[in-house]
Amino acid sequence: MSRLVFSRKPARFAAARLAGTLMPGRGASVGPLSLEPDETLPLPSPEWLRLRPRLAGICGSDLATVDGTASAYFDPLVSYPFTPGHEVVADVVGTDRRVVVVPVLSCITRGISPVCHACEHGHIHLCERVAFGHIEPGLQTGFCESTGGGWSHEMLAHPSQLVDVPADLSDEAAVMVEPMACAVHAAQRYTGKETVIIGAGTLGLLTLAAITATRDRERTGPVVVTARYPDQKRLAKELGADVVCSTDELPRWVRSATGSLVFGDQLTCGAPHVIDCVGSSESLQQSLQVVAPGGEVQVVGMPGNVHLELTSLWHRETAIRGCYAYRRPDFDTALELVRRFDLGRLVSATYSLKDYTDAIGHAAHAGRRGAVKIAFDMRSN
């Protein structure tokens, strides 16, 4: 029994940052992530439960953490040492329940009473007490010392964090529920008009699926998706994109679809809604290039430190809006959509914890290697 632990080791963190910048995923072999024996964590309060993770996915924010490229903004929201892993399907110890974890740590999980205004209204992702309460700071399960994380054989969860998995849903499908919930949340701002999704990694594809699920009744404009690799393009088509193109081709497609004119590199019209599932300087800049005046760029992919030319944002009164996590009901929708689109097939490869450097290397180059979601498999010790 073992777990992966991310410790506060500045020298190793610097090494990870250097290695991860040069070659994404290499931070795993030189950084502060290590395989350690499992440790029994104390329950924060009696109602908390012990879980045995079955599958735990590797997401973009995990990769940024491992490679040391995540923003320093998160430092006060993380408690070391922590076990990563927030896309988790697990068994509840002592029961026959198989659950998906809602990793956001809200007032209820932190034992804060009365709960904050956001949590009171179900907006747990906007919790106003995010670093406080009777557990150590942690943005989510998987970044908190007190709760442990999915990249292990044991972790903790508050009952409010558990969503039961129907018996007919495979573990592979269930591990896609958490990222799908993010996508469901993102798709709630879908307008039915021309929409651009930048990036066809896991988040981009799932957001597309979530939009497709609602589109039949709302759609008036095409959904254009940028994808880099052939498998991403194929999947984007399968999941309902009207147009799949490269980033180079995107401005032309948007121009054509919206009847736009052009000045310099800037479209005069554009798509009212651009969903950036990458979060880089380049993707955000392109989002501003193709978004319509008065339109919205929704940042779904976690950005780091980016450099942007914002004159067009000012001139065209466009908005950049973050999109973080989900609300609890989004998981119910996510479960339904994972089943409807058979999204378990997006789990391309699983690794045991001891092969974590290979797993993270694979996840960092998933698109190029024809993969979408890479996960750790703890089902056989």
Next chain:
Amino acid sequence: MPRPGFVHEVDRSTPPVLFWRGENFSLEKLPVGRSRVIYPPEPLPAIKDIDGAIRHALLNPHDQDPLPALLFPGMKLTIAFDDVSLPLPKMRRPDIRQRVIEAVLDLVAAAGVDDVHIIAALGLHRRMHEYELRHALGDRVYDAFHPRGMLYQHDAEDHDNLTIIGTTDHGEVLEINKRAADSDLVIYVNINSVSMDGGWKSITTGLASYRCLSHHHTGETLQNTKSLMGHREHSALHKSIWRLGKVLRDHGPKLFQIESTLNTDMFPEQFSFINKREWEWTAKDRATYLGVTKGLNMLPVKARRKMFHDIQSPHQMTSVQAGETSAVHEITLAKVFEQQLVPVEGQTDILTLGIPFVSPYNPDSVMNPVLVMCMGLGYLFNMYRNKPLVREGGVIIMTHPTYRDFNPVHHPSYIDFFEQVLTDTTDPVVMGQKWEKQYAEDEWYRHLYRTGNAYHGVHPFYAWYWGAHGQQHAGKVIIVGGDAPTVRRLGFTPASTMDDAFEIASDVVGRTPTISHLHVPSLLVADVQ
């Protein structure tokens, strides 16, 4: 005395044959005993006194009064001329159009006519750059007319300056440039490089609107144009144009057509090997070929392209005739065929074509993949009379690098067409129904066509339609040396070498197919019996 064209049966002593490959060449060995190479006639001698011949034509027109008799003070006169798509390559200065228009203007001045407009009849082609107008018309004409707004380019989207002349009995609306329609006389100055052009096509396409052109520039019409370069009665396109011509003649302005033909002396001395038959190459020709091809291989494609587009061709006028459109055009056609016609016996299983660096739609520009299709299946395949060189269901093999490269200034809608339309369909009829309207009415393309130097938004469709008959006729189309994904996007099959292409073709035409190679340059029309 120039030698006529002829058909050479490939035997063991036949040297490898020259193929164009875009901005370069290759020598290809064709199978012995079942291949033939169709060589064009040698260039006819040019008229010695060109200016004298032009003046003679103006004063002695066919079925029409001499030009001076048609001119009078106070009249409204419009002179229209063929645009930059002709001739190819561009001719050395002075261009024929300059010589003809200067001769016309001498008579116009003598008659005291002041209201003269000169219009580039570009239809839906791109507007010519100033240097191209100066090249075609000469500095004297340009400087005299352009600053005063009396030399300009036809705008098929300027609806305030278009007018309807009438409608054919097939419901085709003839809508042309208003200035021309309102003129007391329209003089059209044409260059006939190929038999497809000229006649009623000059004004009814060059000065027409999109609405007018859309009657006959369709996938269906071009599929039913079984003889683009040969007999008009087998061309649905020409039949439509001639119907529109009848409306123009009966209800339009008075016309005075001036047509001229060129010889096929297309390349200057440094490319002399191009015009020669390979077994007649001297040691100097072989060395030149080697030097040119090796040198070109070392240059980046942009430099190669510039080098070729900078060529100024020595071709020269072989005839000029003026007067009533139909009468003039029949003489022109006879002269074109005198230069280009080569009798050929029967069809073969395979037709091989070397695709050059230029087509009528990319002077000084990029031969993009859509234009490769257009040049191969639209132009070179159609260089026949009676029936195609390749049998129905046979294979067409072309050589061209077919790079995925476009000129965004000249061909903006071609880029979208390649990415958007061709990923959906390569069927000209389907794309016409599904996509054409969107491109034709796109405000951005319209803006670029009207104010920049872009082909009209619908033009890539027309380029594609041009190859519709060839596409329908061929059982398979193979491009040798092309970028494989790009070739596949066109609906064709890529091959690395000519031998590979023959191997691929064997699926369709068997292991011992007969082969025709159309030896271009220069231009020729195979009269297939």
